[in-house]
Amino acid sequence: MIQRKKQPQLTRQAILDAAGGEFSHSGYAGTSLGRLVATAGLTKGALFHHFPDKRTLAKIWIEERLASAIEALWMTPLEHADSLESLRNLCRLRFSELATGDATSALSALAAEDPAAEDLLGRVLEKIFDAWRGAVAGLLERGKAAGRIHRSIQPAAEAAFLVALIAGVTVTTKSPRAAETRRACLSSLEDYLETLRNLPT
Amino acid sequence: MIQRKKQPQLTRQAILDAAGGEFSHSGYAGTSLGRLVATAGLTKGALFHHFPDKRTLAKIWIEERLASAIEALWMTPLEHADSLESLRNLCRLRFSELATGDATSALSALAAEDPAAEDLLGRVLEKIFDAWRGAVAGLLERGKAAGRIHRSIQPAAEAAFLVALIAGVTVTTKSPRAAETRRACLSSLEDYLETLRNLPT
DNA sequence: CAGGAAACATACCTTTAGGTCGGTATTTAC
DNA sequence: GTAAATACCGACCTAAAGGTATGTTTCCTG
Numbered sequence: 001m002i003q004r005k006k007q008p009q010l011t012r013q014a015i016l017d018a019a020g021g022e023f024s025h026s027g028y029a030g031t032s033l034g035r036l037v038a039t040a041g042l043t044k045g046a047l048f049h050h051f052p053d054k055r056t057l058a059k060i061w062i063e064e065r066l067a068s069a070i071e072a073l074w075m076t077p078l079e080h081a082d083s084l085e086s087l088r089n090l091c092r093l094r095f096s097e098l099a100t101g102d103a104t105s106a107l108s109a110l111a112a113e114d115p116a117a118e119d120l121l122g123r124v125l126e127k128i129f130d131a132w133r134g135a136v137a138g139l140l141e142r143g144k145a146a147g148r149i150h151r152s153i154q155p156a157a158e159a160a161f162l163v164a165l166i167a168g169v170t171v172t173t174k175s176p177r178a179a180e181t182r183r184a185c186l187s188s189l190e191d192y193l194e195t196l197r198n199l200p201t
Numbered sequence: 202m203i204q205r206k207k208q209p210q211l212t213r214q215a216i217l218d219a220a221g222g223e224f225s226h227s228g229y230a231g232t233s234l235g236r237l238v239a240t241a242g243l244t245k246g247a248l249f250h251h252f253p254d255k256r257t258l259a260k261i262w263i264e265e266r267l268a269s270a271i272e273a274l275w276m277t278p279l280e281h282a283d284s285l286e287s288l289r290n291l292c293r294l295r296f297s298e299l300a301t302g303d304a305t306s307a308l309s310a311l312a313a314e315d316p317a318a319e320d321l322l323g324r325v326l327e328k329i330f331d332a333w334r335g336a337v338a339g340l341l342e343r344g345k346a347a348g349r350i351h352r353s354i355q356p357a358a359e360a361a362f363l364v365a366l367i368a369g370v371t372v373t374t375k376s377p378r379a380a381e382t383r384r385a386c387l388s389s390l391e392d393y394l395e396t397l398r399n400l401p402t
Numbered sequence: 403c404a405g406g407a408a409a410c411a412t413a414c415c416t417t418t419a420g421g422t423c424g425g426t427a428t429t430t431a432c
Numbered sequence: 433g434t435a436a437a438t439a440c441c442g443a444c445c446t447a448a449a450g451g452t453a454t455g456t457t458t459c460c461t462g
Contacts, residue, residue, distance in 0.1 A: 006428050006439050025315050030230035033420060044421075045441050054420065100315055112313035112372045114226050114301055122376055129373050133382070154389070160373075160382045161366070161389035168369025171313045172330050172361075175323055181334075181361045188355070188362035195396040207409050207458050234450065245451075246411050255450065 012050050014040045019061045024106035028058055028113055028121070055121065062110070062124045069103035070128055074166075075135035082142035084149065084193050091166075091193075095186045100174055108167040133159040140196070150198040158196065165189065213251050215241045220262045225307035229259055229314050229322070256322065263311070263325045270304035271329055275367075276336035283343035285350065285394050292367075292394075296387045301375055309368040334360040341397070351399040359397065366390065 018040035022031040033054060037047050051057040077090050098104065111125045136159035143149035165185070173182040219241035223232040234255060238248050252258040278291050299305065312326045337360035344350035366386070374383040 008439060011439075027228070027230060027314055029228060030314065032418075034418070043441055045423095046439075048421065049439060105315075108369075108372050109313040109315060111375060112310040113228055113231065114306075114310060114375070115231060118376065126376060126379070154385075157385035157389045160385040161393070164369035164373045164386050165362070165366045166369065167372050168309075168365035168367065171309050171368050171372060172365045174312060174315070175319065175327060178327070184355075184358035184361040185365050188358045192362070192393055192396070195393070209409060212409075233448075235448070244411050246455095247409075249451070250409060 008050075011042065011046055015042065015047055015050060015057075016061050016065055019057055020065055020106075021101075023058060023061060023110065024101045024103075027109050029115065031058075033057075055119075058110075059120055059124055062121070062128070066103055066107060066110075067124075067128050067131075070107055070132060073103060074132055078135050078139045081139050082146045082148060084143065084197055087136070087139060088190055088193050091189055092186065094166075095169070095182060098170060098173075098182065104166065105170040105174070108170045111167070112171065129163060133163050135159075136162055143196075144198075147198055149196050153196050209251075212243065212247055215243065216248055216251060216258075217262050217266055220258055221266055221307075222302075224259060224262060224311065225302045225304075228310050232259075234258075256320075259311075260321055260325055263322070263329070267304055267308060267311075268325075268329050268332075271308060271333060274304060275333055279336050279340045282340050283347045283349060285344065285398055288337070288340060289391055289394050292387065292390055295367075296370070296383060299371060299374075299383065305367065306371040306375070309371045312368070313372065330364060334364050336360075337363055344397075345399075348399055350397050354397050 015037070018036045019031075021039065022036045026032075031054075033044065033047060037044055047057075051060065073094060074090070078086065081087070094104065107125065107128060110121070111129070115121075133156070137155040140149055140153060140155035140158055144151055144153060144155070169182060169185045173179070173185070216238070219237045220232075222240065223237045227233075232255075234245065234248060238245055248258075252261065274295060275291070279287065282288070295305065308326065308329060311322070312330070334357070338356040341350055341354060341356035341359055345352055345354060345356070370383060370386045374380070374386070
């Protein structure tokens with residue numbers, strides 16, 4: 001039995017890497033553990049040594065990888081921001097990068113799968129959305145406090161609106177053919193953000 | 202061999218009925234043709250007599266059922282409307298009905314599955330989104346012509362924005378626990394719609 | 403009312419799914 | 433340095449997947 005050097009942490013990470021590719025591109029139901037371990041250059045023995053079953057693997061991948069990816073993409077950049085400009089710029093940047101298989105699309109795709117809705121997977125995905133909404137709401141609140149954003153704005157509601165919109169864009173413009181539509185969404189999004197502004201009297 | 206009376210059209214419709222339940226609740230990849238025919242009280246013989254394979258069944262179901270459902274929910278009601286109020290009222294109504302397994306959620310969920318992206322399924326789903334966007338854009342154009350909607354508004358872009366938002370809401374608030382978030386989205390949506398209005402000078 | 407075509411049912415086939423099990427190689431702990 | 437624990441491989445198991453093949457029954461047509 002030829003066996004490569006034992007590096008449990010590396011192996012674990014390699015599995016999570018492969019899981020990322022599979023779950024992002026094929027969703028949960030569409031993911032085959034066979035293909036997964038094959039692309040990782042491993043076997044099922046390694047997989048089930050590190051993870052008890054498919055659902056748990058998915059849950060751990062979401063928590064350890066997807067959540068932090070979303071955090072890096074959408075939350076950290078807003079951490080100390082309080083202006084509509086920073087929000088707009090981030091949206092512009094992320095929209096230009098949007099592609100099938102990226103973290104934002106993967107999050108939407110997994111959340112859209114119904115089986116995930118009411119069990120542990122759904123909970124984990126919900127947590128990500130909550131955190132995301134929280135980050136946006138934080139910016140809006142700081143903006144209000146700084147007088148940059150109109151005081152009639154409800155941060156939590158607007159944040160929910162915005163996160164839903166972004167998720168919706170990844171879903172409704174998945175095809176590369178829809179790039180034009182995606183730009184249209186961004187354009188309207190920018191106009192919408194402007195309506196949140198507190199205009200100096 | 203006990204065989205019920207032959208009613209090919211009824212059988213076909215029964216299969217499409219069952220397909221609706223399966224695809225809506227489990228997505229494309231998550232749907233099992235075995236369960237499908239079982240819930241329809243039929244057998245695979247009947248299925249594959251009427252439909253050549255799974256993908257084609259899905260395509261036909263989308264075209265014959267899902268498309269018309271979306272049309273009835275989101276397009277026909279706007280056919281001759283030209284006011285933001287009618288758009289807002291429709292959104293209110295549909296949002297209150299939103300549930301996992303309904304046509305709007307099913308559309309988003311299927312579109313979110315990547316395998317559908319670039320093949321025939323993707324095309325068909327795209328057509329639905331296009332038509333939906335067209336219906337909303339039509340209302341906005343009529344509203345502009347009637348002087349109800351601000352002339353700086355770009356109907357196509359706003360329509361894309363709105364459709365993406367609705368799809369996003371079904372994805373990000375799938376859990377019944379998220380009803381509150383859904384209401385928040387609706388609230389912000391109504392505020393957003395107001396910003397499209399052409400204010401009388 | 404015969405015969406052929408259409409509408410199903412039943413049984414089965416192949417592949418692949420998620421998952422298990424025993425063994426072997428490697429580390430770690432003493 | 434040896435024993436026990438860990439990491440991993442490879443073969444395998446069962447169930448279920450999508451799909452086929454061949455029936456048998458009903459219908460439609462002449």
